[in-house]
Amino acid sequence: MEELKNIYTFKPEFTKEEIQDLIAWFETRKDRLPATLQINRSSHTENLPHTVKRMIGVITEKGPTPTFSGYIAHLFLIRERLKEAGME
DSSP states (O other): OOOOOOOOOOOSOOOHHHHHHHHHHHHTTGGGOOSOEEEETTEEESOHHHHHHHHHHHHHHHOSOGGGHHHHHHHHHHHHHHHHTTOO
8 A cells, every 4th residue: 555645734723714715625535535545554444424514513512622623623634635536
């Protein structure tokens, strides 16, 4: 398997606008998400549409709090991996 570069750096807080843009990006592409995705060396999902849907649900419910910044950062990483794969 090809080495996955670290393409996203975690940050502890996100603005509401950043989150809204992120969610909107996934919403417009939800029907085109691949079934699986190797996110980084230690993260792989066998059901990407389900994973994205659940993560968006948590973010939407909890809002942009430092407690849930990991979920938000992970979605940003997923988006970057998808863009690398040609999804725009």
